[in-house]
Amino acid sequence: MGEPYYFYVLLCADGTFYGGYTRDVGARVATHNAGKGAKYTQTRRPVRLLYAEAFADQHAALSAEWHFKHQSRAAKEAFLQAHHIQWR
Template sequence: MPEVYILRCGDNSLYTGIAKDADARLRAHQAGRGGRYTRARRPVALVWRCKVATWREAMQFERAIKRLPRAKKLALIAASPQGTDEAGRRRSRYLALIR
């Protein structure tokens, strides 16, 4: 199952992405093998993630999150205990936050 995730970069900016395994992708970002954006803004920390059923849903969710203003992204992160929701149980509440 793909995961949509948000990283907090070293300059306090937020980066949103999708991956099959968010933990492995986080390690790649930390090692400088991730996206160009995070490569220049290390260290990075995983602050939020949500598993979704399909890649199509993951891409749609990622696109919706990337279009949010920073304040709404922070609200999305704050709405989840410990910043992560591996089971994706609260996805409908997240979707309500971003609309």
């Protein structure tokens, strides 16, 4: 098995959540905070990593990202609470 892919959740400076996927979580968060990540996070820095989960393949990580991004704010908060993540 190769390196895992990760689904991750960031807390943006404006209080919103951002979900993404990567092979290297630390480097990706640094890229977001440098203003070179996703367009969404460029104006919402700094960002803070809240959650990361490893997956064996890219498809599974992308699927987790897609499902997170297509939830309501309340559902995203419930997901984080279920994983004992504090963001406030």
